[in-house]
Each structure stands twice: as structure tokens, then as C-alpha cells.
Amino acid sequence: MSRKAPNHADPSALDKTSEIERRIAERAYYLAERRDFESGHELDDWLEAETSESIDPSIGFPESGFQS
Numbered sequence: 682m683s684r685k686a687p688n689h690a691d692p693s694a695l696d697k698t699s700e701i702e703r704r705i706a707e708r709a710y711y712l713a714e715r716r717d718f719e720s721g722h723e724l725d726d727w728l729e730a731e732t733s734e735s736i737d738p739s740i741g742f743p744e745s746g747f748q749s
């Protein structure tokens with residue numbers, strides 16, 4: 682008889698994680714856009730976006746793109 686591990690994942694926590702990752706990805710995209718997508722800075726963009734998300738997650742994105 683096979684036993685499955687119980688699924689203790691809270692769906693709302695998963696949704697929150699997905700939303701945070703989406704916002705980080707969007708911030709990283711706008712950072713890359715400001716550099717005209719010059720290669721070699723992808724990790725720096727992601728880490729900067731993560732840092733700004735952890736400092737102030739309420740920062741929005743203007744219609745014209747991310748402004749830091």
C-alpha cells in the first residue's frame with residue numbers, strides 16, 4: 682500500500698508567492714529595458730528587483746515603465 686504525503690500547502694500562500702514573483706519579474710524586465718536589454722546583467726536585474734520588492738512592495742509601475 683502506497684502512502685501519499687499530506688498536502689499542507691495553503692492555496693492563498695501559493696497565490697501570494699506567484700504574485701510576488703510576477704512583480705519581481707516585471708521589475709527586472711523594466712530594469713533590463715532601461716539598459717536596452719544589454720546581456721550579462723540578468724541576475725543583477727533580478728536581485729535589484731527582489732530587493733526593491735522586499736523594501737517597498739507597494740511601488741507601482743507607471744504606464745511608461747518602471748522608474749527607480
